[in-house]
Amino acid sequence: MPHLALYTFGVLKSPLADPAPLTRELYDTGEAVYRKISQHPGYLARAEAADGDRGSHFEADWGAWGEFAVPTWYGKGRTVETTALAATLSLWTDLRPAFDAIYTGLHREALNRRYDWFERTGHPGYVFWWVDNDVIPTWQDGVSRLEHLHDHGSAPHAFTFHHSFAPDGTPARIKGMAAGSA
Template sequence: MPRLALYTFGVLKSPLTDPAPLTREFYAIGAAVYREISQSPGYLAHAEAADGEQGMLFEADWGAWGEFAVPAWYAKGRTVETTALATTLSLWTDLRPAVDAIYTGLHRGALNRRYDWFEKTGHPNHVFWWVSDDVIPTWRDGVSKLEHLRDHGSAPHAFTFQRPFAPDGTPARINGIGSANDQPR
């Protein structure tokens, strides 16, 4: 049975090591959001660095999730002191559970505050794609899918909540997300 991969990417206004209250708040909220989402029905797993070190993204050992990668448009730092991004890579059983987890609870509250922490880049901030049940997506897969989405729009192999596709490649509909006019024809 296919599983749903989700890659998210955002450019933060300040580096992860910034001691300012907004950065500390982002970390605190993020930790609580991860705990809540990991208990959501349909959640399977997410990429975690082997040592669990915050801010150690580029240097970390990500195991089966592969070498850490970011989209070409990310132009900020890549050291522990200068990295200014937040990204996730996760696996889900289906679209509906992912939507429910992301648009409810603590994550919904965090979404409402996203412009306190993140720059408006004009690029997509998430992408979905289906993988077979024996595949663990990699960071490079996520970057490739997000860049494809940016360049070509939603397609069966790289899509958004607003323009989703089923595992067989046919357009899908998620009740409560998007409108009939947003759906592929």
């Protein structure tokens, strides 16, 4: 059975190294959200730096998830002091569990505050695609899919919750998804 890959990307208003309370709040909220999501039914895995270092995305060892990459529209720093981004790469069993994890609980609360932390870029903030169950997607895969989504809209190759596809490429609908929630 294929797995669902999810890549998220956002440009932060201030660098991760910024000692301001808002940046600290983002860290604290993010850590709590990751703990909760990792326990959610349907969650399989996420890319984590081997050394667990926060803020050095570009130099970190991401193991099988590959070298860290960002979309072409990211124009901020790439050092520990200047990096101003948040990105995730994860695997799920299906759309419904991912939807439930993202739009409920702590993650929903964080989404409600996203514009406190993130810039409005005019680019999609996430993308899904299906992978074979023995495949670990790479950061570059996520970037390529997100850029494809931005340039071409949802398709079986790269899609959103609102315009999603089944593993066989047919359009899919998440039962109970409210209009405008994704």
